[in-house]
Amino acid sequence: MLRWICSVKRADVVHILDLLAKLGLCDLETTIRCRRLHWYGHILRSTSWIEKIMHLEVEGNRSRGRPRKTWIENVREDMRIVGLSVSDACHRTLWRRAIADYYATSVPRSWPKTKSG
Numbered sequence: 001m002l003r004w005i006c007s008v009k010r011a012d013v014v015h016i017l018d019l020l021a022k023l024g025l026c027d028l029e030t031t032i033r034c035r036r037l038h039w040y041g042h043i044l045r046s047t048s049w050i051e052k053i054m055h056l057e058v059e060g061n062r063s064r065g066r067p068r069k070t071w072i073e074n075v076r077e078d079m080r081i082v083g084l085s086v087s088d089a090c091h092r093t094l095w096r097r098a099i100a101d102y103y104a105t106s107v108p109r110s111w112p113k114t115k116s117g
């Protein structure tokens with residue numbers, strides 16, 4: 001889709017990071033991480049049933065094998081990467097600025113060129 005937007009064909013051999021830099025976009029992983037943290041901050045600041053469900057424990061036995069990675073585990077990892085803590089979510093401007101700064105620093109400038117001999 002990015003190649004189509006930039007009118008670049010696969011035969012032109014343009015790296016995807018160059019296209020992302022040209023459009024001023026981040027990779028998908030960074031975008032998902034920022035959106036997930038944005039939503040988590042919204043949930044922590046809310047006082048409705050959403051916040052109560054976050055602490056709900058489901059009764060019953062788990063199936064065999066390694067448990068799947070939960071949403072909250074992903075959020076904790078994202079907070080570690082971005083450098084946020086749960087107490088930061090109470091300060092909306094601080095929370096949003098930290099996420100925006102992380103997103104802004106993650107925008108690729110361009111792909112490093114290699115010397116061809």
